[in-house]
Amino acid sequence: xxxxxxxxxxxxxxxxxxxxxxxxxxxxxxxxxxxxxxxxxxxxxxxxxxxxxxxxxxxxxxxxxxxxxxxxxxxxxxxxxxxxxxxxxxxxxxxxxxxxxxxxxxxxxxxxxxxxx
Numbered sequence: 001x002x003x004x005x006x007x008x009x010x011x012x013x014x015x016x017x018x019x020x021x022x023x024x025x026x027x028x029x030x031x032x033x034x035x036x037x038x039x040x041x042x043x044x045x046x047x048x049x050x051x052x053x054x055x056x057x058x059x060x061x062x063x064x065x066x067x068x069x070x071x072x073x074x075x076x077x078x079x080x081x082x083x084x085x086x087x088x089x090x091x092x093x094x095x096x097x098x099x100x101x102x103x104x105x106x107x108x109x110x111x112x113x114x115x116x117x
């Protein structure tokens with residue numbers, strides 16, 4: 001085990017950290033489907049912070065840091081449940097394993113979207 005390879009206890013804590021942020025239901029994710037969205041500094045502290053949801057690459061670029069860094073209220077306000085399901089087959093390959101596993105374990109709709117792709 002090394003600093004870059006967390007042990008089993010660290011991995012479990014990391015999962016809990018992400019699981020605690022999840023909404024109870026994807027319907028709580030009421031963010032926009034179109035328009036420009038600016039991420040708060042605690043989600044995107046460097047690089048691009050304003051994303052055009054009508055541009056597919058920028059849409060993915062917004063969802064990645066929000067899934068990884070967003071707190072519960074950020075998830076609810078910035079992500080859209082329907083759009084997340086639509087994006088999931090590709091988006092799941094762009095996020096870390098822990099984020100992917102936590103979201104897919106919590107929401108069967110995401111596992112179904114993955115299987116349907």
